[in-house]
Amino acid sequence: MPISTTATPTTTTEVAMAAAEEEEEEEEVEELKELLVTLPKEKGWRTRFIYKFQGFWSQPKQIKSILSFQKHFKTTESDVVLATIPKSGTTWLKALAFAIVNRKRYSNTQNHPLLTSNPHDLIPFIEYEIYANNQVPDLSNFAQPRIFATHIPYHALEESMKKSDTTKIVYLCRNPFDTFISSWIFLKKLRPESLPQFSFEEAFEMYCDGLIGCGPFWEHMLGYYNESLKRPQHVLFLKYEDMKDDIVSNLRVLGGFLGFPFSLEEERERVIEEIANLCSFDKLKELEVNKSGKTAMAFLNNNFENNYLFRKGQVGDWVNHFNPSMVNKLSQLLEDKFQGSGLSFKLH
Numbered sequence: 001m002p003i004s005t006t007a008t009p010t011t012t013t014e015v016a017m018a019a020a021e022e023e024e025e026e027e028e029v030e031e032l033k034e035l036l037v038t039l040p041k042e043k044g045w046r047t048r049f050i051y052k053f054q055g056f057w058s059q060p061k062q063i064k065s066i067l068s069f070q071k072h073f074k075t076t077e078s079d080v081v082l083a084t085i086p087k088s089g090t091t092w093l094k095a096l097a098f099a100i101v102n103r104k105r106y107s108n109t110q111n112h113p114l115l116t117s118n119p120h121d122l123i124p125f126i127e128y129e130i131y132a133n134n135q136v137p138d139l140s141n142f143a144q145p146r147i148f149a150t151h152i153p154y155h156a157l158e159e160s161m162k163k164s165d166t167t168k169i170v171y172l173c174r175n176p177f178d179t180f181i182s183s184w185i186f187l188k189k190l191r192p193e194s195l196p197q198f199s200f201e202e203a204f205e206m207y208c209d210g211l212i213g214c215g216p217f218w219e220h221m222l223g224y225y226n227e228s229l230k231r232p233q234h235v236l237f238l239k240y241e242d243m244k245d246d247i248v249s250n251l252r253v254l255g256g257f258l259g260f261p262f263s264l265e266e267e268r269e270r271v272i273e274e275i276a277n278l279c280s281f282d283k284l285k286e287l288e289v290n291k292s293g294k295t296a297m298a299f300l301n302n303n304f305e306n307n308y309l310f311r312k313g314q315v316g317d318w319v320n321h322f323n324p325s326m327v328n329k330l331s332q333l334l335e336d337k338f339q340g341s342g343l344s345f346k347l348h
Contacts, residue, residue, distance in 0.1 A: 032060055042211050045183075045203070046190045050213065054156045057215050065131040066152060072136050073126075073158040077166040078145035080258060082123065085220045086151050086213055087182035088174035089240045094119035094149060095279035097170065100255050101145060103271065109278050118289055126150045145259075151214045154223035154235075167234065168258055171224035174240035175345035176217055177318035177330060180207050204326055208333055218337035225343050241315050241346040247276045316348040 036051055044050040050057045058066070082097055084090045095114055099106075106112045113122060124130050126148050130137060139146065154162070154169075161167055174182075184203050191197065210216025228237035236257045243250045251272050255262050262272055277283060284290055322330075338344065 032064055035063070036060060043198075043206070045187045045206075045212060046192070048195060050211065056153050056156065056219070057211055057213060059213065061132070062127045062213075064134075065127045066156065068131040068134075068136060069126050069152075070156070070158050072131070073139075073161065075158070075160045075164045075167050076144070076146060077164070078259075079161070079164070079167045080145050080147045081157075081161065081167065081169045082147065082149040083154070083169055083171045083224060084149075084151060084173075085179065085215070085217055087179050087186055089172045089243075090149065090151075091119050091284070092243075092279065092281065093170065093172045093238075094123045095284060096251065096254065096275065097147060097258065098122050099275045099279055100251065100258060100260050101147065103260070103275065109274055112278060114278060114284070115287060116289055119284075120149075123147050123149050127152060153214060153220050154227055165234065169224070169227075169235045170238065170254065170257070171228065171235060172238050172240060172243075173221050173225070173343075175315070175347050176334060177322070177345075177347055178240075178315065179217065180204065180330075181318045181321050183207070183212065200321070204330075208329060218334075221343065222338070222341060225341065229342075239346070244315055245346075248272050251276060315346065318347070 040052040041049045042052075042057070044059060047059045047061075050059055051063060053063045053066075080097065080101070082090070082093050084093065098119060099112070099114060102113075109115075127150060130139070130148070150157070161169075180203075184200060188197070206212065207215075207217070210219070214220055224235055225237050228235040236254065238250060238254070252262060255272075266272070334345070
């Protein structure tokens, strides 16, 4: 499934935007130059290079914001953190958590914020928004419970967040086959025109080598999974495929873990089902804000459109893209990396 190996901006506007994106990346590299020259680097997916920082791969801009987060963030007892590796159902998890925590405030789903706002506008990313662009915000005014999202691996979270007995971390894990396909299609749209494109096969090899943002993916997944086994009151480990199979049972668990359990009356009134429907892929995809909006993830790319976040939302779409050798290679990799961990995946 090769694609063109070159991509040239075709209009004055595209040329200007491509140049601005490249200049921004160069500025980030210059500011972190003393650190970056000490780090291993490889070809990036949406930036020229990614760097191995604190044991995982990251873009320069995110390294800067993660360092700020680690230095300045202080947890409060009711904090909620939604963690994923990219393209594992982050948008869905944000919508579900927001709807569960705020269901008393927005009991009328006809006027719900999720109908007019993308989930990423309602729950901010730590490394892409809160501490991005040299910001050190005062988070004391955030509504309680404060809900944040991140792709940062567990070991690199700020220390008070990890040590807290009351902070709730929810990790959503998706099978690596579908995660790769979703990442590939998504990141192709974000890769600046000034950088040469690369083939599906090359991207697959990079993925299997762990060369993807916040990767290696197996270490990211196992970091949160192992912590959920040690401290189940602190980390809830959910699987994308299980949630697709039985959303009601999983939302019941999620609500209880977050400290917002569903009452018997709410169960009788089918509140869980209402939330599941409000946050369903099909519902979110058809909302005008998610078909034409451009605000939610503009920090990733000036051209970002909210509809980039909604492709298929299916389990098993990878079968339409992988050849047999790829299936064998990734299957063997999963067997090697997850053997004895207890973590396994539904692929269909």
